[in-house]
Amino acid sequence: MLAALSGGFIACSAAQEPEAAALPPNVYADYLVFAQRCSKCHSLARPLNSGIDTDEYWALYVERMRRQPASGISVADTVPILRFLHAYSIEQRKKKELSPSEPANTPPAPTDSPPPSASTPASAALPENGQR
Numbered sequence: 001m002l003a004a005l006s007g008g009f010i011a012c013s014a015a016q017e018p019e020a021a022a023l024p025p026n027v028y029a030d031y032l033v034f035a036q037r038c039s040k041c042h043s044l045a046r047p048l049n050s051g052i053d054t055d056e057y058w059a060l061y062v063e064r065m066r067r068q069p070a071s072g073i074s075v076a077d078t079v080p081i082l083r084f085l086h087a088y089s090i091e092q093r094k095k096k097e098l099s100p101s102e103p104a105n106t107p108p109a110p111t112d113s114p115p116p117s118a119s120t121p122a123s124a125a126l127p128e129n130g131q132r
Contacts, residue, residue, distance in 0.1 A: 030080040030087070058089065
């Protein structure tokens with residue numbers, strides 16, 4: 001399902017593509033070029049779900065696609081396509097930052113033995129096998 005992010009940009013899920021009508025006006029025209037050109041050879045989900053989130057890699061990716069004989073991507077088309085992918089990548093990075101991939105800073109589980117004091121050498125605080 002599509003989810004609106006804090007910046008008003010629409011992200012796509014693994015199975016869906018952005019809804020063009022829901023895109024901000026400053027991204028809409030660039031999206032249309034992206035959608036028209038990039039859907040000639042593959043689904044839009046392919047690049048959008050690729051995990052690419054750097055402008056440098058997008059530039060290489062779009063250039064490689066542009067050189068495909070049937071792509072129809074002109075040199076001029078790369079500018080709006082890369083602008084859209086840049087905006088999309090920013091929102092994807094924000095989304096990654098908002099979704100916790102690891103549990104929040106939870107305190108460590110209590111142990112049976114008290115932690116070593118500053119006066120106790122670390123080796124003395126461990127059992128003989130070196131594990132707690």
